[in-house]
Amino acid sequence: MASGAAFVAPPTGAHAVAPAILAVRHLAKSIGDGSAALKVIGDADFIVREGEFVSLVGPSGCGKTTLLMCLAGLFPLSAGSVSFVGAPVDGPPPGVAVVFQDYSRSLLPWKSNLDNVLFGMRRVEDTDARQKRERARELLASVGLSDFERHYPWQVSGGMQQRVAIARALASRSRLLLLDEPLAAVDAQTRAEMQDLLLELAARYRQTCLLVTHDVDEAVYVADRVLVLSRRPTRVIEDIPVPLAKPRDQIETREHRVYLEIRHTVLTRIRAMKHASP
Ligand SMILES: Nc1ncnc2c1ncn2[C@@H]1O[C@H](COP(=O)(O)OP(=O)(O)O)[C@@H](O)[C@H]1O
Ligand SMILES: [Mg+2]
Secondary structure, eight states: OOOGEEEGSSSOOGTTTTEEEEEEEEEEEEESSSGGGGEEEEEEEEETTTTTTEEEEETTTTSSSHHHHHHHTSSSEEEEEEETEEESSSOTTTTEEEEOOOHHHHHHHTTTHHHHHHHHEEEEEOHHHHHHHHEEEHHHHHHOOOGGSSOHHHGGGGGHHHHHHHHHHHHHSSSSSESSSTTTTTOOHHHHHHHHHHHHHHHHTTTEEEEEEEEEHHHHHSEEEEEEEEEEEEEEEEEEEEOSSSSTTTTHHHHHHHHHHHHHHHHHHHHHHHHHHO
């Protein structure tokens, strides 16, 4: 078990001073009208800094997907504000990419895997067609799919499709990547590999990521900071830095005292919510 002090990152890392690229202020969201309205988000208030990997963890049905859609400018807010790089979000902002939970519906089935990644670059303007193709091939290689460029999404496994979707999101050169339970549908072994792949890609491309998950272990393992959401109408009830050095390790990180303490705190908070009356 690795528990040396060197494995813990200093508390004042680069992220502590990096500027906020996403600021969510008192966001509320109800779905439906009048007496049938369902209050999904009560009061979400947090920021994400440039270069951070932030996890949003909360119970199923608490409003995680709704919140992500609001941040991506795909749902109008009922109250509060979202700003991205200082500008208010009132539609899908250029510079934000989303990886949806349901990869089978997010990839274009009539395009090859390579063409799906190229599709992610359609708004990139300073690169010619040949350079785009090279970059798309490089991205597919970085997610381990060089041998599947010409295959169609429906010809490869679920985990591979989600890797194509991640490569496509990276291809758009977005400053912020929003990921909605991207690993929920893959088996445990693939899931662990893809957590490490996400961390490696985030480091390689200095990608700011906000990952939504209901899996507490996953949330703590990948993140620089964990935001814990309450039940519906949801709000952020904890904002916990994860001062564990990177690269993370599936065995050693998960045995580390700091990891176990944070996991304990998050699980205790979530269990307390379950037992509290609504
Ligand atoms: N379009 C919709 N119409 C009605 N209810 C919805 C709609 N979208 C979500 N909900 C409800 O809002 C709540 C939060 O949903 P969601 O954001 O998908 O939660 P999560 O992603 O945390 O599981 C759920 O109770 C869900 O049934
Ligand atoms: Mg969801």
